[in-house]
Amino acid sequence: GENVEQHPSTLSVQEGDSAVIKCTYSDSASNYFPWYKQELGKGPQLIIDIRSNVGEKKDQRIAVTLNKTAKHFSLHITETQPEDSAVYFCAASKSGTYKYIFGTGTRLKVLA
């Protein structure tokens, strides 16, 4: 069945360092890959997304890379700040279904 694996489950980095979160999807028909940030007591917030016709996308300190052949995609956060501390979820979706298959989340802690 459809599945998205996400690693690591927890990640601690020093302020200013980079953080990388990796996801692997099973359905080769997936063509849309969003990343969400969830802070305590709040709903997930879309922070960046990528479609299958693009290999990389960047928005300031955040970037996402996609390897369709390996069915891997990754979130890269550079120059991390304490406010980046949250739970991050990756997801995969394909046209026509409109549902997202989410990974199990990564708890990122940025240590000041």
Next chain:
Amino acid sequence: EAGVTQSPTHLIKTRGQQATLRCSPISGHTSVYWYQQALGLGLQFLLWYDEGEERNRGNFPPRFSGRQFPNYSSELNVNALELEDSALYLCASSHSGKNYGYTFGSGTRLTVV
């Protein structure tokens, strides 16, 4: 622009009772999605409504049901509550026919005792 709003914020029910959760999408969005986020788990797809119709359903028993009203707001009903139904229930909305850029609400925390 108002975001996706959900009510109530918290709900406590007894096992066997029914729970009703409500969601108002962003103005202009006609698709509403419901997800369950159990403690320590990722988000599990429950239901998708678009233009008043149920379009897709996740792997949940029939006691999870819902509907979408003419103003595109939505209601999720959970009958015969079980302890394992305790979770954060999230609603998201998007433009019809667009599978990208869901906007989530803050959720309803349902506790079954």
